[in-house]
Amino acid sequence: MPITRRHLLATAPALMAPALLSHAGGARAADGALTVGLIPSEDSRAMIANSQAMMDMLSRSLGMPVKPFVAADYNGVIEALRSRRLDVAYLGPFSYVLGASVANIEAFAVAETKKAGRTNYHSLIVAHKDSGIRTLADLKGRSFAFVDPTSTSGHLFPKAGLLKAGFDPDKAFGRVIFSGSHDSNAVAVQNRKIDAVAIADRILDSAIAKGQARREDLVVVWKSDPIPESPTVWRKDLDPQLKKRVQAAFLEVKDIPWSDQGLLNGFHPTNDAAYDVIRETARVLKLDLRGMK
Template structure:
């Protein structure tokens, strides 16, 4: 698998089938930390918005920081699995997948939005299209983001099954567009009649005027989902792990937090994401076989 590397404003991780990096022996304390951002929007935008984060972490941890955006969720999971990144901001489901393949990684902090460490998926439709209710989705295409996305695939797909009795690729045609913003833009343009993405990202796209909310309607909101976790390699030196943990839990600068679209971070652990493992079971998804 080959990924283009942009050495200036965008750092996209180059991946290859390889053995575990020897730098990840127990107690590792590297001079450079590679911090991966969730690839849920355009990589250049993510890296640009995260420059204050880079400066904050370099000053706080006294380490060189390399910001990384992989081409997709599966690449990010493999990068964490093979020790190509030290710290990563995962979506809920992509974290569950990563944890199933690399049990040594640790979730240590979760983002807080509007005072809560949970968020929702928003199911949207074109304002002038044929989809007015969830039932109208039957027999039509429905847009999701990345197959490993929590709020732009797993949760809304389970929600459609539970709430409307609609099974993907049986009652409607599943269309994967890769990113949340791609879903919103495709529905706005009428390329697909309806789709789902993170409500937080949707609200951000509206606030930035990246999409026109007047051309879209909300069909429904999902049940609360545990927010995205910050994770790190369990093999890092204990003192470094504590410094990384403290750096995120004490993070308060709005410009720094903008990279995560949250108000702050609180402690979390692996058990908080059992609800997503249960959701996978509803959809008969075998985590070991998800690519």
């Protein structure tokens, strides 16, 4: 399956989290309200209701009304940022890099959940201990499961890692499948239905906690560099004073439910350079970010 901008934006790892947008200029600024948009991962009315704690906290910090708005998808968010109809957005790591290649935007904050306790995660290649696989070279001729063609930690990062190690995943494996989910990969490698799999470390931890896999039965063959979590971004041309207020407001948000990712510890400052690891991965995979449609 070809990797396109639409595929990457539509299936970015942050897809199930709220996409936060503000509008600080134009007609909406006249009524003194900050408009916050949401990418729906559920019924739009339920999404708005579930985001109310976030809206209330931002409103108190900014000292102005904050109103939710449900957006259609990441493609619409990027286009709205580019056309200056939106000012702030929450994007996935790859969708941010794609957006930054066509729009004048910059990352300024990143969320940390209580469950993760950090603002990054890793992609792993894992095999069953009884498979005899201990190194990437041992994968030659074996069966392998990625997650989805557009999964950051379930395909793009492990594929780039294999290529950088001199292992051609398009030719060297005996059989390659896309399982469709990280959980499926955990179960498949535990039950020796597949020789080795790609999986996010936090999802492997969750699968082990749920009894789907046993850590003592598995061998980590490869581990990626840290992958930054999804950033909150703003248009670079926003008023500097507004940027300070918006970032301060986000950094005060904490201890509320964060979509399907659990309780939010809080936001931390970040910057564009933190996502250079995403750009490097795109270069290894020869993804033309500007040319994607």
